[in-house]
Amino acid sequence: MNAQPMQFVAPADFHARARAALDDPKLRQSFRGAMDFLQDKRRAQFPDGDELERLRDLGEAVRQHALSRLPELLVQLEDKLVAAGVQVHWAEDGEQANAMIHAIAERNGAKRLIKGKSMASEEIELNHYLEARGVSCLESDMGEYIVQLAGEKPSHIVMPAIHKTKADIGSLFAEHIADTPYTEDVDSLIQAGRRALRQAFVDADIGLSGVNFAAADTGTLWLVENEGNGRLTTTVPDVHIAIMGMEKVVARLEHIVPLASLLTRSATGQAITTYFNLISGPRREGELDGPREVHLVLLDNGRSQAYADEQLRATLQCIRCGACMNHCPVYTRIGGHAYGTTYPGPIGKIISPHLLGLESTADLATASSLCGACGEVCPVRIPIPQLLVRLRTEANRHPDEPVAHPLRGQGAKFRRGENLIWRFWSGAFAHPSRYRAFRWAATRLRALTPASQLGWTQHRLPLTPAPRSLADLLDERGQQE
Amino acid sequence: MQPGPRQYPAAPQHVYLFATCLVDLFVPQAGLDSVRLLEREGLQVHYPRGQSCCGQPAYSSGNPEQARAVARAQLGLFGQPWPVIVPSGSCAGMMRHHWPRLFEDDPVDGPRARELAGRVYELAEFLVCVMGCDFSAGAVAGQRDETVVLHTSCGARERMLGRLRAAAPKSGTPVAAIDSAIDQHYAVRRTPSPSPRALLESMQAALRTAQAQVDCVSAQAWPSLLAARLGAQQVRRLLLDTASAEGRALQAALPAGIEALPFARPLAEWKSELFDTVDAGFTVARSGIAATGTLIVAPDAGAPRTVSLAPPLHVALVYASTLHADMHAAARAERWADGMPSNLVLISSPSKTSDIQQTLAYGAHGPRWLWVLLVDDLAPGFKPDQGAQP
Numbered sequence: 001m002n003a004q005p006m007q008f009v010a011p012a013d014f015h016a017r018a019r020a021a022l023d024d025p026k027l028r029q030s031f032r033g034a035m036d037f038l039q040d041k042r043r044a045q046f047p048d049g050d051e052l053e054r055l056r057d058l059g060e061a062v063r064q065h066a067l068s069r070l071p072e073l074l075v076q077l078e079d080k081l082v083a084a085g086v087q088v089h090w091a092e093d094g095e096q097a098n099a100m101i102h103a104i105a106e107r108n109g110a111k112r113l114i115k116g117k118s119m120a121s122e123e124i125e126l127n128h129y130l131e132a133r134g135v136s137c138l139e140s141d142m143g144e145y146i147v148q149l150a151g152e153k154p155s156h157i158v159m160p161a162i163h164k165t166k167a168d169i170g171s172l173f174a175e176h177i178a179d180t181p182y183t184e185d186v187d188s189l190i191q192a193g194r195r196a197l198r199q200a201f202v203d204a205d206i207g208l209s210g211v212n213f214a215a216a217d218t219g220t221l222w223l224v225e226n227e228g229n230g231r232l233t234t235t236v237p238d239v240h241i242a243i244m245g246m247e248k249v250v251a252r253l254e255h256i257v258p259l260a261s262l263l264t265r266s267a268t269g270q271a272i273t274t275y276f277n278l279i280s281g282p283r284r285e286g287e288l289d290g291p292r293e294v295h296l297v298l299l300d301n302g303r304s305q306a307y308a309d310e311q312l313r314a315t316l317q318c319i320r321c322g323a324c325m326n327h328c329p330v331y332t333r334i335g336g337h338a339y340g341t342t343y344p345g346p347i348g349k350i351i352s353p354h355l356l357g358l359e360s361t362a363d364l365a366t367a368s369s370l371c372g373a374c375g376e377v378c379p380v381r382i383p384i385p386q387l388l389v390r391l392r393t394e395a396n397r398h399p400d401e402p403v404a405h406p407l408r409g410q411g412a413k414f415r416r417g418e419n420l421i422w423r424f425w426s427g428a429f430a431h432p433s434r435y436r437a438f439r440w441a442a443t444r445l446r447a448l449t450p451a452s453q454l455g456w457t458q459h460r461l462p463l464t465p466a467p468r469s470l471a472d473l474l475d476e477r478g479q480q481e
Numbered sequence: 482m483q484p485g486p487r488q489y490p491a492a493p494q495h496v497y498l499f500a501t502c503l504v505d506l507f508v509p510q511a512g513l514d515s516v517r518l519l520e521r522e523g524l525q526v527h528y529p530r531g532q533s534c535c536g537q538p539a540y541s542s543g544n545p546e547q548a549r550a551v552a553r554a555q556l557g558l559f560g561q562p563w564p565v566i567v568p569s570g571s572c573a574g575m576m577r578h579h580w581p582r583l584f585e586d587d588p589v590d591g592p593r594a595r596e597l598a599g600r601v602y603e604l605a606e607f608l609v610c611v612m613g614c615d616f617s618a619g620a621v622a623g624q625r626d627e628t629v630v631l632h633t634s635c636g637a638r639e640r641m642l643g644r645l646r647a648a649a650p651k652s653g654t655p656v657a658a659i660d661s662a663i664d665q666h667y668a669v670r671r672t673p674s675p676s677p678r679a680l681l682e683s684m685q686a687a688l689r690t691a692q693a694q695v696d697c698v699s700a701q702a703w704p705s706l707l708a709a710r711l712g713a714q715q716v717r718r719l720l721l722d723t724a725s726a727e728g729r730a731l732q733a734a735l736p737a738g739i740e741a742l743p744f745a746r747p748l749a750e751w752k753s754e755l756f757d758t759v760d761a762g763f764t765v766a767r768s769g770i771a772a773t774g775t776l777i778v779a780p781d782a783g784a785p786r787t788v789s790l791a792p793p794l795h796v797a798l799v800y801a802s803t804l805h806a807d808m809h810a811a812a813r814a815e816r817w818a819d820g821m822p823s824n825l826v827l828i829s830s831p832s833k834t835s836d837i838q839q840t841l842a843y844g845a846h847g848p849r850w851l852w853v854l855l856v857d858d859l860a861p862g863f864k865p866d867q868g869a870q871p
């Protein structure tokens with residue numbers, strides 16, 4: 001299978017990519033249509049506002065409870081899984097996780113790996129790592145397969161190929177899949193994809209999947225999907241490797257019931273997906289299929305930084321439904337690729353600084369009007385707007401300022417000059433007499449207002465003070481206080 | 482500040498105008514117009530002279546200290562309990578939603594900020610929702626249709642979704658509290674002791690919506706019905722558990738052209754054969770979930786995981802007496818917490834995808850067709866296994 005080309009983009013170039021995306025009418029049309037569609041689908045799943053709000057309470061309570069006991073739950077999960085015959089691995093970062101997975105492949109003499117959908121594997125760039133070491137990785141989720149063929153990265157965490165039209169995909173399949181004429185008929189395209197991947201499931205030595213939820217009490221990995229590729233990936237090859245962000249464990253299997261309902265309804269507006277695949281161990285004595293070897297890789301990769309801070313810990317409540325993207329006025333207009341991070345959109349803005357550091361991600365948190373839509377649709381009530389403000393504050397903080405839980409890249413946007421301007425502003429605006437003096441000067445010296453005002457005049461007319469302020473005019477009018 | 486549909490007070494006699502620094506310095510005419518609009522409604526408009534800015538510029542640029550200093554300077558200017566009218570959506574949003582957060586931990590200014598935030602209104606909101614103004618065409622003499630720009634306050638989607646946003650439980654909640662919250666959540670929404678007949682109907686309806694073919698059949702009739710269906714579908718090789726009662730019943734009913742194939746060898750020994758030559762797989766579901774039309778399938782030695790997965794047609798039989806109202810009820814009744822099989826699969830439709838331009842297509846990687854035989858074993862005195870006698 002053709003390898004996905006190395007195509008890292010620096011999240012630091014966010015502004016330029018956002019500009020380019022805004023100038024691309026086709027991309028904007030694709031995302032607008034898709035996001036409107038997903039918003040409608042979600043709305044239709046929650047006709048009862050009372051039920052929605054209470055379910056969100058439950059989801060939040062379950063996730064907060066799990067996070068409050070995260071260390072012990074991870075140990076309990078490990079104990080249970082090991083007792084069932086699953087091998088559990090702990091990875092501090094992507095490099096460690098990649099090396100572990102490669103070692104499992106080497107030990108099994110594996111050359112072909114088939115993948116179910118896993119954003120954690122995208123986060124650690126697993127495909128590149130393994131391809132460079134002679135292990136082919138084939139994405140089997142239709143959307144992931146499409147972006148892999150195109151040499152791209154997912155533009156949405158739930159619908160990876162949402163930026164592509166059926167014409168794009170028709171051309172892609174005609175070019176890459178044998179005996180496939182160009183068509184825009186979606187049914188035929190899906191069948192072409194099915195044919196192309198079917199033999200790959202049979203031939204694969206290893207199946208690698210993500211994990212949506214894990215239950216510590218029963219030692220169960222809960223996978224959510226529609227296509228069946230996840231089940232094939234975790235059933236047909238002799239070895240199954242699951243990789244999971246370490247925050248995804250909850251105390252009890254029954255706690256996942258409301259979370260799963262929130263996930264499918266918030267993500268794609270489905271009451272339930274086609275398959276919930278609950279895996280509690282490898283093939284048992286007497287069973288005739290299912291993997292002989294099951295591994296679970298628990299990934300930190302910056303999550304512990306968010307965990308350390310009480311406010312930022314809420315970031316880890318996320319169940320990766322993507323509703324915040326679907327409702328974000330920024331994501332809707334620039335799409336997922338502009339962010340340059342594995343997780344785009346509002347959740348990407350608040351999780352990426354922990355994964356990558358603020359040095360390259362500080363601009364992301366500024367790409368929000370703080371409209372609050374993300375926080376309002378979040379099924380587990382992550383206060384995303386507040387976390388955005390917090391990250392802006394951390395980026396503006398002096399790099400050397402001592403704080404309880406310093407973030408990687410603290411002060412990435414700190415500028416002495418800007419800092420002074422805000423101090424001056426606050427000094428003037430917080431005191432009525434100084435503000436009056438400032439106002440007097442601003443209105444009398446309005447002729448001196450510069451025509452170019454940094455970023456403001458890039459797309460707007462310059463701000464010029466009025467000849468007389470409102471306060472003056474109202475004084476004249478004798479307005480009461 | 483809890484978002485949600487706002488309770489509006491009766492029309493007052495006095496209001497404060499918080500004009501914002503932008504209006505004061507750059508567009509004072511908008512401030513004068515605001516005053517006129519309010520006065521037209523018979524209101525006395527008060528303009529406290531000490532006001533400057535809500536603090537939003539510093540706040541949204543990540544400089545909360547400076548924002549706090551400026552916001553704090555405004556807190557004491559609005560001493561009477563009158564509404565504070567702001568002719569800017571985002572400034573009103575800043576004051577109403579972000580001030581309480583800005584002063585959250587401040588024992589003195591926190592209560593003041595919260596109190597003030599509670600009576601901040603965006604100008605148009607105030608005119609329409611409190612004063613009952615009607616700006617629709619023709620409502621004002623001489624007014625024609627106008628094109629206007631709507632600048633909604635930050636957090637505009639609150640009304641749609643935030644109606645009953647409740648306070649979050651603190652972390653460190655005992656697990657029993659979470660358990661009972663979940664129990665209660667589902668109990669409240671579940672019909673108390675639903676009739677088995679109602680569950681059967683709900684199951685059928687949900688499965689049909691999900692594009693499964695559903696037949697509600699008697700224990701005696703299903704083998705011959707299914708055999709005929711399989712013949713019509715031109716199934717040649719059918720995977721089934723010949724050791725189970727249902728498998729034997731079906732095998733006995735099959736016409737000559739259909740081969741009943743047991744899963745006799747480990748998958749690795751006949752992977753390609755299974756993938757390439759088997760037309761259908763038959764399983765008996767452990768139970769079902771009526772609310773979502775879900776089959777609960779616990780693969781075992783006789784009917785391994787791939788039976789419901791690899792062939793293009795999956796036929797599942799489920800007894801009406803095994804139906805649960807919802808997933809929570811199923812997990813409880815089947816005591817999932819006491820131990821799980823190596824694999825438990827919940828199936829709610831044929832394999833599907835919307836990954837190409839949000840267009841729904843079936844048969845992505847799993848079975849393209851899902852047939853469900855709902856065996857009605859609800860008649861009094863009936864035992865499920867009787868139906869399996871050939």
